Amino acid sequence: xxxxxxxxxxxxxxxxxxxxxxxxxxxxxxxxxxxxxxxxxxxxxxxxxxxxxxxxxxxxxxxxxxxxxxxxxxxxxxxxxxxxxxxxxxxxxxxxxxxxxxxxxxxxxxxxxxxxxxxxxxxxxxxxxxxxxxxxxxxxxxxxxxxxxxxxxxxxxxxxxxxxxxxxxxxxxxxxxxxxxxxxxxxxxxxxxxxxxxxxxxxxxxxxxxxxxxxxxxxxxxxxxxxxxxxxxxxxxxxxxxxxxxxxxxxxxxxxxxxxxxxxxxxxxxxxxxxxxxxxxxxxxxxxxx
DNA sequence: AACTTAGGCAACCGCTTTAAA
DNA sequence: CTTTAAAGCGGTTGCCTAAGT
Numbered sequence: 521x522x523x524x525x526x527x528x529x530x531x532x533x534x535x536x537x538x539x540x541x542x543x544x545x546x547x548x549x550x551x552x553x554x555x556x557x558x559x560x561x562x563x564x565x566x567x568x569x570x571x572x573x574x575x576x577x578x579x580x581x582x583x584x585x586x587x588x589x590x591x592x593x594x595x596x597x598x599x600x601x602x603x604x605x606x607x608x609x610x611x612x613x614x615x616x617x618x619x620x621x622x623x624x625x626x627x628x629x630x631x632x633x634x635x636x637x638x639x640x641x642x643x644x645x646x647x648x649x650x651x652x653x654x655x656x657x658x659x660x661x662x663x664x665x666x667x668x669x670x671x672x673x674x675x676x677x678x679x680x681x682x683x684x685x686x687x688x689x690x691x692x693x694x695x696x697x698x699x700x701x702x703x704x705x706x707x708x709x710x711x712x713x714x715x716x717x718x719x720x721x722x723x724x725x726x727x728x729x730x731x732x733x734x735x736x737x738x739x740x741x742x743x744x745x746x747x748x749x750x751x752x753x754x755x756x757x758x759x760x761x762x763x764x765x766x767x768x769x770x771x772x773x774x775x776x777x778x779x780x781x782x783x784x785x786x787x788x789x790x791x792x793x794x795x796x797x798x799x800x801x802x803x804x805x806x807x808x809x810x
Numbered sequence: 811a812a813c814t815t816a817g818g819c820a821a822c823c824g825c826t827t828t829a830a831a
Numbered sequence: 832c833t834t835t836a837a838a839g840c841g842g843t844t845g846c847c848t849a850a851g852t
Contacts, residue, residue, distance in 0.1 A: 640819075
C-alpha cells in the first residue's frame with residue numbers, strides 16, 4: 521500500500537559487498553514469491569547472504585523486514601480488534617515504546633504494525649482523552665501550561681492544537697518518560713537489561729534480565745504486588761531501567777507479569793495503585809516543582 | 811473538477827547487542 | 832581479549848489515498 525521512493529538505489533546496499541545495484545522501494549509479487557519460497561525451503565536466518573542465494577536484488581535487512589512484517593505465514597491481517605487495542609494500551613503503559621515486546625503479546629501482529637497503529641490511532645485517542653500518550657498520565661491542563669509558560673518557555677507550548685504530539689512534547693515536564701521510549705539502554709548502562717530478544721534463547725523472552733535473582737523470583741504471587749509497587753514508583757520517577765535490574769525479576773516472572781495484564785482484575789489493581797500515587801505526586805508537584 | 815491537506819502504513823535508516831571467529 | 836558479522840530494535844521517511852475545500 522504505502523510506497524517508498526523508488527530509488528536512488530543507494531547506500532544500504534553497498535554494505536552488502538555486492539556489485540549489482542540493490543533494489544529498493546516497494547516489493548513486487550515476484551520478489552515476495554521468491555523470498556517466501558526461499559525461506560520456506562531454507563528457513564529463516566542468514567539474512568545477509570539470503571538475497572544472493574534467493575536471487576533477490578535486495579539487501580538482507582530488507583528481506584528480513586519484508587518477511588517479518590508481511591510474508592510470514594502467521595501474520596494476522598485486518599484491523600486491530602477492540603481487545604487487541606485494549607491490550608496494546610495496557611502493555612504500552614507498562615512497557616512504553618517497546619514495540620517488539622508488545623507485539624510479542626499479540627499473536628500475528630508485528631511490531632511495525634503496532635507501532636504504526638499506535639502513532640496513527642492510539643496516541644491521538646489518548647490525547648483526545650486528555651492523557652499523555654507517552655506516560656499515560658493526565659496531560660497538563662491549560663492552567664499548567666500557562667504556568668509553564670510563565671516560567672520561561674513562553675511560546676512553544678501555548679498553542680498549535682494541530683501539532684498535538686509536538687505540543688505534548690513541549691509541555692512535557694522534566695520527568696522523563698517512564699519506560700524510556702527512546703533508546704532505553706541495557707547492559708551498556710549497567711542495568712543488565714536487554715530489551716531485545718536474544719537469539720540464543722530462542723528470541724521469545726521478554727527481557728534478558730540480570731542473571732541474579734532471589735530465590736523467590738519464580739514465585740509470581742507476591743512478586744506481582746511488589747513489582748507493581750516498585751514499577752509504579754519507578755515509572756513515576758522515570759527510573760524504569762532501575763526497576764529492570766531488580767534482582768527479584770527474571771524472565772519467567774516478568775513474562776507472567778505481562779500475562780497478568782491480560783487479566784482485568786490485576787491490571788485494574790495496578791491502575792488504581794498507580795493513580796492513587798499519581799494524585800499524591802500531583803499534589804506534591806503543585807507544591808514545589810519548578 | 812481540481813487542488814490541498816492529513817492519515818495510514820510499508821520500507822528504510824541508524825544504532826545496539828550478541829555471537830562467532 | 833578484540834574484531835566483525837548477524838540480527839534485531841525503535842525512529843523516521845515518504846508515497847498513496849481519502850477527505851476536505
